[in-house]
Amino acid sequence: MWNSVFREHQRLHPNCNGFLQWNMEREEKFGFVNREEAMCDKCTYRSRKFKLYEEVQNKKPGRKAAKINVSAQAALSQTPLGYTGLRKIVLGCNMPAPSTSGLQKRANKVLPEIVNIDKKDMKADASS
Known part of the structure; x- marks a missing residue:
C-alpha cells in the first residue's frame, strides 16, 4: 500500500519532497476498523482510500x-x-x-x- 502511494506521489508530483502521512480528517471508522487515505504535507496529493482490514466474503450487495x-x-x-x-x-x-x-x-x-x-x-x- 505505502509503496504504491509513494510511487503515485512521485509520478504525479516529481519535484515534491513532502512527507506522506494519513489524512486523519478523512478517516472513516467502522467499529474496530477504518479506511484511510494518505496525503502530502507540502503538495495537493491525496491517495485513494485504503481498507485497513479484511472483509467477510459474501454474495450480498x-x-x-x-x-x-x-x-x-x-x-x-x-x-x-x-x-x-x-x-x-x-x-x-x-x-x-x-x-x-x-x-x-x-x-x-x-x-x-x-x-x-x-x-x-x-x-x-x-x-x-
Missing part, C-alpha cells in the same frame, strides 16, 4: 463487513459482557472503541446468522 467486527460481535454473543463493558475494556487499553450504535447495528446482522447456524447444528444432531 453493498459494503462487506470487517472480519474483526463480526468476530467481536460473535464473541460478545457468547459472554455476559455488554457493549458498555466492551467499550470500557477497549478504551481502558487506550484503543479507539466502536460506538454503541455501531455495535448494535452489527449485532442486528450477526446474531440472526448465529441463530441460523445453531438451528442447522441442532437439526444435524437430531438426525444423527
Whole structure:
C-alpha cells in the first residue's frame, strides 16, 4: 500500500519532497476498523482510500463487513459482557472503541446468522 502511494506521489508530483502521512480528517471508522487515505504535507496529493482490514466474503450487495467486527460481535454473543463493558475494556487499553450504535447495528446482522447456524447444528444432531 505505502509503496504504491509513494510511487503515485512521485509520478504525479516529481519535484515534491513532502512527507506522506494519513489524512486523519478523512478517516472513516467502522467499529474496530477504518479506511484511510494518505496525503502530502507540502503538495495537493491525496491517495485513494485504503481498507485497513479484511472483509467477510459474501454474495450480498453493498459494503462487506470487517472480519474483526463480526468476530467481536460473535464473541460478545457468547459472554455476559455488554457493549458498555466492551467499550470500557477497549478504551481502558487506550484503543479507539466502536460506538454503541455501531455495535448494535452489527449485532442486528450477526446474531440472526448465529441463530441460523445453531438451528442447522441442532437439526444435524437430531438426525444423527
